[in-house]
Amino acid sequence: MSTALVDYCRSELEALRSARTFKKERVLEGPTGARVRVDGRDVLMLTSNNYLGFANHPRIVEAARKALGRWGNGLGSVRFICGTQELHKELERTISAFFGTEDTILYMSCWNANEGLFQPLLSEEDAILTDGLNHASIIDGIRLCKAKRFVLPHGDLAASEKALQEAQACRRRLYMTDGVFSMEGEVGPIPQLVELCARYDATLVVDDSHATGVLGATGRGSAEELGAMGKVPVFTSTLGKAMGSAAGGFTTGPGPLVELLRQRSRTTLFSNALPPAVTASSLEAFRMLMEDPSPVRKLRENARYFRERMAAEGFDIPKGVHPIVPVIVGDTARALAMSAALFEKGVYVSGFGFPVVPQGHARLRCQISAVHSTADLDEAVDAFRAVGKEFGAI
Ligand SMILES: Cc1ncc(COP(=O)(O)O)c(C=O)c1O
Incomplete structure (x- = not known):
């Protein structure tokens, strides 16, 4: 057996240790x-x-426990083969109602939601505009897509406008931003991006992983926080932070867009369904937040x-x-x-x-x-x- 790869790993680990990283x-x-x-x-x-402290909240834990009894541990399948339960549909409907969107698709994580977002929607003739500080899952998702990339200096609206102008030559435009930048705790300029995207016919997508259940008077996220609720067409977000803290993610937005993801997004087509206990506890998290x-x-x-x-x-x-x-x-x-x-x-x-x-x-x-x-x-x-x-x- 060649030891080259393991030797490489050893020396990289040594470098990390000596750099104290x-x-x-x-x-x-x-x-x-x-x-x-x-x-x-x-x-x-x-x-x-x-x-929100939901990770070990008695109602969340009880919802997971009950789901194990009622729905079992897992489906042994991806969603479209034989992995969809009424529980998944109910959580998707609840998330759509929470955001005021038409439809929602669940993923095993928001990493998967972001990774599976771009490639089904855009190709060579299209453009993706992305904030330079966006999450690693967005960067990787964009790498899997052949659209022309515009990586924008963080938070630079003038550069965004210039890029949108340049991208007018492309067939379709998608602008992707974190709702909250996780190393900074900084909320993105959502209302300004809504306005820019409307002016230049681009679809705004906001990854609200650190905003869902966190920002806005009722926890609906960055758009609610900044008075732009109902103006952002597509959100991705996680169920692994405020909303139960276990796992799972989703994309929520216009019906046809979400349905096309169901048909073509590789991170749902080729990966198991969200386990029932996690689905039920996330559902309970949304219910709790909507109640109070x-x-x-x-x-x-x-x-x-x-x-x-x-x-x-x-x-x-x-x-x-x-x-x-x-x-x-x-x-x-x-x-x-x-x-x-x-x-x-x-x-x-x-x-x-x-x-x-x-x-x-x-x-x-x-x-x-x-x-x-x-x-x-x-x-x-x-x-x-x-x-x-x-x-x-x-
Ligand atoms: C902005 C953002 N997007 C996506 C993710 C990934 O979320 P998940 O843990 O559900 O994969 C994170 C998690 O750190 C995040 O901060």
Whole structure:
């Protein structure tokens, strides 16, 4: 057997370790919530997408448990062969009602939704315009499609307009943006993009993975947040963050577009159906949010409180409203060392450095949840103050 490939892997891993960018998994000893158990200790969880605290909510867990009894563990099939249950249809109808769209298609993840989106809809004669900071799944999805690509400087509306003008020569235009940019907690300029896309006959698609259940008065996401609800024709989003935190994703939009994805999108055609327990728990998450959006208000209030307290301590925090609160600390080694020191003080928060974020902008990415109490947030600020001073970040 040739050892060339394994030798290559070994040397790459060594390089990652010496650059201190090797990612080590921490093993949780129980479910996730405001606190988690790791290495025999309870620590404050400040780095999870469990925005609404639904990950281990009794109603969500019970919905999954009941679905296992009623619908079984899985279908052993992709959707179009023999993998569709009434449960899938019900979740798709519920998501469409939530967004005010015509139809929805579920995927195993939003990664799959994005990867399977472009190739069925666009070909050589068409154009995709994409924000330069869009999620990796969008980048990979676009790579699978032969349309002409316009990669736009992040958030640059003038460049977007220029590209849209150039793309008038193409047959169809699709403009893709994250609703919330996940390293920044920054909400995209949705109303301006709605307007630009209308002017240049392009279809706007917003990946609202960090906005569904998070932004807007009722958790309907970035468009609701910015007063553009009903004006974005297509959304992709995840069920793995606010909406139950397990797995799953979807594309929701005009009926014919979603139906064509059902017919041609390779990540649904050649991949198993979403398991019943996950489908049912996500359905319960939408029901809970539609019955009572107060956790979204609590999340907002928690994010505001933490942002204000951290800024008052002197930390460098980009302005915003989102529960992703990046604490910029400079270089990657410092971010990782601070993350380790915070963990020692009982606060679990991840550090991100180059190449995930630009050189010199390494950060600790805090993520606030509706289930954090004020005492939890105060505890996090106290730990940050101590570690920030120790590392010269404040
Ligand atoms: C903007 C965005 N899109 C897509 C995804 C992928 O979502 P999933 O975990 O459902 O594959 C993520 C997850 O990190 C994300 O942040």
